[in-house]
Amino acid sequence: MEKRILGNKGLEVSAIGLGCMGLSFAYGPAMDKAEAIKLIREAYEQGITFFDTAEAYGIANEELVGEALNPFRKEVVIATKFGFKDGIAFNGQDSRPENIRAVAEESLRRLKTDVIDLFYQHRVDPNVPMEDVAGTVKELIKEGKVKHFGLSEAGVESIRKAHAVQPVTALQSEYSIWWREPELEILPALEELGIGFVPFSPLGRGFLTGAITENTKFDSTDFRNTLPRFSEENRTANQKLIDLLGGIASQKEATPAQIALGWLLAQKPWIAPIPGTTKSHRLTENIGGASIHLTASDIKKIDDAFAQTAIQGDRYPAHLQKAVGK
Numbered sequence: 001m002e003k004r005i006l007g008n009k010g011l012e013v014s015a016i017g018l019g020c021m022g023l024s025f026a027y028g029p030a031m032d033k034a035e036a037i038k039l040i041r042e043a044y045e046q047g048i049t050f051f052d053t054a055e056a057y058g059i060a061n062e063e064l065v066g067e068a069l070n071p072f073r074k075e076v077v078i079a080t081k082f083g084f085k086d087g088i089a090f091n092g093q094d095s096r097p098e099n100i101r102a103v104a105e106e107s108l109r110r111l112k113t114d115v116i117d118l119f120y121q122h123r124v125d126p127n128v129p130m131e132d133v134a135g136t137v138k139e140l141i142k143e144g145k146v147k148h149f150g151l152s153e154a155g156v157e158s159i160r161k162a163h164a165v166q167p168v169t170a171l172q173s174e175y176s177i178w179w180r181e182p183e184l185e186i187l188p189a190l191e192e193l194g195i196g197f198v199p200f201s202p203l204g205r206g207f208l209t210g211a212i213t214e215n216t217k218f219d220s221t222d223f224r225n226t227l228p229r230f231s232e233e234n235r236t237a238n239q240k241l242i243d244l245l246g247g248i249a250s251q252k253e254a255t256p257a258q259i260a261l262g263w264l265l266a267q268k269p270w271i272a273p274i275p276g277t278t279k280s281h282r283l284t285e286n287i288g289g290a291s292i293h294l295t296a297s298d299i300k301k302i303d304d305a306f307a308q309t310a311i312q313g314d315r316y317p318a319h320l321q322k323a324v325g326k
Contacts (some may be wrong), residue, residue, distance in 0.1 A: 001047030004272045006167030006196025010232040011118065011148050013077050015290045016247075017050030018043045018066050018283075019200060019276035025210075029219060031278050034066055040068035040281060044076065046287050052172075052198070054081035055103050056089040056122055057075060059110060064109035079118035080107045081152060083125060095125035097136040104140055120150035120172055124158045134165035141166070150198075156189045168195050174206060176197035177260050177302065178311050184214060187268065194268075195286045202264050202273035205230070209257040209282075210242045222247050231314030237312040238282075244305045254292055257282075259302070261289025266299055 018040065024030035027133070031039070040051065041316055053065045062080060067272060069076050085091035106232040107116055121133055131159060139194045140146040150171035162168050166323035171190060171301040175182045176199065205224055206212050214236040224230040229238070257275075264273045295301075 002283050008194040011169050013046045013050035017046050017274040019274035020053045021057045022276040024061045036064050037068040052079045055087040056084045062110035070112050077117040081120040083122035093123050093125035095128045095220055097132045100136045113232045116146045118148045118150050119146045120152045120153050121214045124154050129136040130158050130161040131165050131237050134162040138166035144208040156185050165191055170196040170198050172198040176202050176204050178204050197271045199273040203257050203275050234313035258289040262292025262294050266294045
């Protein structure tokens, strides 16, 4: 698989990574641990070297990532995150320096490693100066416990403040054909500063694969039940987007998911999306997205089609919106 460089410090990753959250968090019941480990190792065997986890995805998530990647630890990049109270995503932010250090130690232990390759602040903490956050990670880098500093869902002001203290290697935020907000301010700032971009939910939390319809029933514990964009009414309204994507995919002898990933990779050479999956055949399909080469004409056709289609539903409910992007 093609490799890409994130940031000015030369962090090399596979063009497509694996988001590991869904293996045990947010999208229904956790996978069997042995099956999850098998899937992660399949990803590595097929060329993926970039794996994403977080304290907030539960202790089990970091542990299974650590165990799965232990046999080839030196050949892969592991990213994890800090920044929530008690490590729970809905408890609010906690990026106090002492918490960052505590999370780093626990993540090192759970991941069975002596260094975290990429350590993201999961969400900007309005109660802790960004300079203190960046300064703490800078100390961890000097101590050899962390290699690279990242931010997630941060706004331009926060990115600049952090970067001035400790160079930011990557920003991880939602970006896909149906969520284009980063194009307004984020991507130009990242290009200016030399920061890589790691899109999460590059397949629209599964919707852009075409496998989700208005008739799909999610497990009662599935996070998507709470998202306005995934209401039955909005899924019905947004189906025309999938029809558009499907038409383009058939012309390219590809799948909608592969076109969606190919579109992201074509935006900038320093973008590395991290689709997640619990299925082996979907993993192989997603990896195939790295081989999709879209021309400028293809991109224009996709963009023009989507520009004429209004996407229905917010990506988060109102009470979560305020915690996203600072």
